[in-house]
Amino acid sequence: MKVLIAGGAGYIGSHMVKQLAKAGHDVVVIDNLSTGFRHLVRYGELVVGDLADTSLLERLFQTHRFDGVMHFAANSLVGESVGDPGKYYRNNVSNTLNLLDVMVRHQVQHFIFSSTAATFGEPEYTPIDELHPQVPINPYGASKLMIERALKDYANAYGLNSVCLRYFNACGADPEGELGECHDPETHLIPLILQAASGRRDSITVFGRDYPTADGTCIRDYIHIEDLCSAHGLALEKLVSGKIKGAAAYNLGNGNGFSVQQVIEAAQSLVTKESMKIQLEEGPRRAGDPAVLVADSSFAKKDLDWTPQYSDLKVILRHSWRWEKHLADGFKDAY
Numbered sequence: 001m002k003v004l005i006a007g008g009a010g011y012i013g014s015h016m017v018k019q020l021a022k023a024g025h026d027v028v029v030i031d032n033l034s035t036g037f038r039h040l041v042r043y044g045e046l047v048v049g050d051l052a053d054t055s056l057l058e059r060l061f062q063t064h065r066f067d068g069v070m071h072f073a074a075n076s077l078v079g080e081s082v083g084d085p086g087k088y089y090r091n092n093v094s095n096t097l098n099l100l101d102v103m104v105r106h107q108v109q110h111f112i113f114s115s116t117a118a119t120f121g122e123p124e125y126t127p128i129d130e131l132h133p134q135v136p137i138n139p140y141g142a143s144k145l146m147i148e149r150a151l152k153d154y155a156n157a158y159g160l161n162s163v164c165l166r167y168f169n170a171c172g173a174d175p176e177g178e179l180g181e182c183h184d185p186e187t188h189l190i191p192l193i194l195q196a197a198s199g200r201r202d203s204i205t206v207f208g209r210d211y212p213t214a215d216g217t218c219i220r221d222y223i224h225i226e227d228l229c230s231a232h233g234l235a236l237e238k239l240v241s242g243k244i245k246g247a248a249a250y251n252l253g254n255g256n257g258f259s260v261q262q263v264i265e266a267a268q269s270l271v272t273k274e275s276m277k278i279q280l281e282e283g284p285r286r287a288g289d290p291a292v293l294v295a296d297s298s299f300a301k302k303d304l305d306w307t308p309q310y311s312d313l314k315v316i317l318r319h320s321w322r323w324e325k326h327l328a329d330g331f332k333d334a335y
């Protein structure tokens, strides 16, 4: 198949590009490199451009006959979205509509969308399944939910078939060590902890120890990036074979929650073998953080035939740690 990956120079998209290329598919990436990196696109063709550029999109779809589109391109910092909602609605909603419209014009009917647990807002129960109400509490989550809604309407009106995959906490790195997370600024817990271990930062701050959890720190569902990507591959197969029609949506997580404290302890025990020490600081709660976010992914397992392979936190941390050591060695600057 020929697949367009929007946002393929980013963390998750770049791993997806590799998985598809290794499976023998033809991949074209469109990315404006706003938060992504040219050096993360190791396979396929990279078109540097913005989804706001509708003439570029038109040319791209005239040049290539895509079997499907996977859309990772977005802004995804919750705090920033509260301060600058216009940026989020423009990029995550308007620019996504540009992509959907060019697909409709060129009769490309298979679309996979990166959605998020942030569309659920404050959880009413846990684990969170697909029946849980979606009441986002920040513009980032709201922008993703708008596209989920639009996809239902595009399915009805234009026959565009889609799968929304709502990720919980994406983490880990390419098991072969070639790719990994490169956010700047980094806000995610695991890379920050490992930066504190490698010496790229002084310490990791625990955001709140007064949550109603066993050790008082927040619980999250950490899902390895390879497992996220394999779900996309399966979703595309189901769309192309016609087994999924209309607008479907699935939650993607391990179903296992780990607290911030547990993640730090597991990371410490990994890096202790290399005589490294992770320095902790205590901080207040971060605004908007729910105490517990854990996914019920039974529907994804059943409908997509998806089986996560890398659920073990130790494996996740081992892969992320290998990547962090590359970065600490100046790997990124070499490109």
Ligand SMILES: NC(=O)c1ccc[n+]([C@@H]2O[C@H](COP(=O)([O-])OP(=O)(O)OC[C@H]3O[C@@H](n4cnc5c(N)ncnc54)[C@H](O)[C@@H]3O)[C@@H](O)[C@H]2O)c1
Pocket: 006, 007, 008, 009, 010, 011, 012, 013, 030, 031, 032, 033, 034, 035, 036, 037, 049, 050, 051, 052, 071, 072, 073, 074, 075, 076, 091, 095, 114, 115, 116, 117, 166, 167, 168, 169, 170, 171, 183
């Ligand atoms: N990382 C997570 O934990 C997580 C969780 C839930 C959902 N998501 C979603 O998954 C997707 C990928 O996340 P990520 O962590 O890989 O982010 P990322 O920032 O690493 O990747 C996004 C990529 O999209 C590109 N991009 C952004 N706007 C663009 C535009 N207008 N035109 C062209 N390219 C553009 C960026 O340059 C970047 O390469 C996002 O949609 C995000 O909202 C991520």
Ligand SMILES: O=c1ccn([C@@H]2O[C@H](COP(=O)(O)OP(=O)(O)O[C@H]3O[C@H](CO)[C@@H](O)[C@H](O)[C@H]3O)[C@@H](O)[C@H]2O)c(=O)[nH]1
Pocket: 076, 116, 117, 118, 119, 167, 168, 169, 170, 187, 188, 189, 190, 192, 204, 205, 206, 207, 208, 218, 219, 220, 221, 260, 286, 289, 293
């Ligand atoms: O320096 C830090 C960074 C994070 N945390 C905590 O670690 C947990 C995980 O935080 P983070 O890695 O920033 O992820 P989330 O805020 O849970 O958000 C991620 O996971 C969500 C779904 O669960 C997605 O919607 C978001 O897009 C994605 O960034 C949270 O409890 C944070 O409070 C700290 O204690 N210290």
